[in-house]
Amino acid sequence: MRATDGFYGQYGGQFVPEILIPALDELERAYQDFKNNDGSIKLLQRYLNEYAGRPTPVYYAKNISEKYGFGLYLKREDLLHTGAHKINNTIGQVLLAVSMKKKRVIAETGAGQHGVATATAAALFGLTCRIYMGSLDVERQMPNVKKMRLLGAEVVPVDEGLRTLKDAISASLKDWVTNVTGTHYLLGSVAGPHPFPEIVAYFQSVIGREALDYFRLQGFLPDCVIACVGGGSNALGIFQGFLELSAVELIGVEAGGRSLDPGQNAATLTLGSRGIFQGALSYLLQDGFCQVRDVHSVSAGLDYAGVGPQHSFLKDSGRVTYTCVFDGQALNAFHELTRLEGILPALESAHAVAYALEHAQDLRGKRVLVNLSGRGDKDLGIIEKYMGKEA
């Protein structure tokens, strides 16, 4: 999927202050140079393999498969260094930052996984690093905050709005506007202004490529591929391997939160309408007065009112089906995977697993590939809290 003039159909664009336009042009050039340079690609490959732990396996989850009556395959991004797919993108973008001679990187983070992955790549390449994180997310993802600080990053809690991902992105954009000359904004999802959606999709496409290689070796294809969608980077990463294979159904799972009522979820593609938000024209959760809606999800990484423009395009084209699962269903999936397979998924990834478990009837006998985008260590506090509530 390539943007034309920065747009995917009608979605995308560069809706940011004018002062950032030269920096976005510079980034676009650095990215094109990188892609066309075998040396750069080899260097990235080396870091991904030897440092981050790629390729990640596809694991056939036998116990869940037997209990639920379909074949569950997990793409194990949770096994990567720093615990999620985010590092695929941060190593790539840090290489771009170095090529642009930027000495400082900034990033937003929700769950803290992108923040940790950015702080890690910055430590590795000796860059100064500042992470913006909503103060609610600082509270609920504390283990990641501690890691970022140990890695040498400055973590700045953002006390605006709902104190979550949206507010962290706004704060990052404001920092970038102020420090645009020496700073690279290391955006963590396929969101924001062009060329970020394109770049992040490119660096995450390795997930889908490896997954397809696995199935080619097995001699069959999955019937469907399921991934959770926050901004949409892990989902687009795995979907890209299968977009051209029309027999493979693609399903993106958003956060249904507490309910489908306004303000109680983060199901942007399921419930939203077109809008311009944080750099891109895409689907958006908004009210009747052109304002961005409040959102909620038990999972900080999905707790976002916007979504990447490629997903809006894929929704309208019908190639991908977008749907959502509720907080409780995700928590249930977390426990099932933990008890039956000995794998603690991130609450984000648990949403994708939950969709499969909830639709076991429809999926009966099928081969289902789920992108296990990250591990759940960071979520133990939230899980304990919810278990306490149930007891």
Add this chain to the structure above:
Amino acid sequence: MRGIYLVGGYPDRETFNECVHSVIESGFDFLEIGIPFNDPIADGPVIARAIHEALENGAAPDQVMDDILLLKNTEIKKYVMTYANVVYSYGIKKFSGKMADYLDGVIIPDLPNRMSRLFYDNGFDIPVVPFATLETRLSDIDMINRSKSEIIYFVGVRGITGASGNLESSELLEKIRMLKDNTDKKVIIGFGIKTRDDAVRALRIGDGFVVGTEAVKRQKKPDELKSYLNSLM
């Protein structure tokens, strides 16, 4: 050209309208009225807080637009400052249909020059004011000149509203000279104008200025706003 930015509907509808009249009575050439949007990525804490408070007090787009329509018999030039989603989600054509006869332009901080075609291509008949910044390149001037607006909004600082600029810096003077040499549009300096001295200097090096944060700070106390406005003139 001397201008003042006010946040529409802040702190409440009545006080806002009182402030508008102070600006008109003080003899300013243009008014920039903000239609609140709850993710104001170009605004510093003062204006961002004002926007959120205005929204809590009901400052929906239609309310602020209706207040602007009431000014139709005033001579002061009128600009709307808002974010792209407000116009887009309101309806690009519908917004234009309602406001085109009353506005001299719109200033949309998250609509960089190259994106304004999204509006024009979808039936927007109001001039979209082009931006120039400290990062503007000579190659950007063509796009600026193609705009229907009579003014250029020059963002004189790297930063958000409320940041302090340096109107003496050679970097800034060079950019303004580059604009003057290559366009006939009036260069209005926004961001970083706070005092009478700043205003006088902006009029000397450019064609005008707009004061935002320092005016919005006083929107709750129209008396204070009034004496502040007088101090600028």
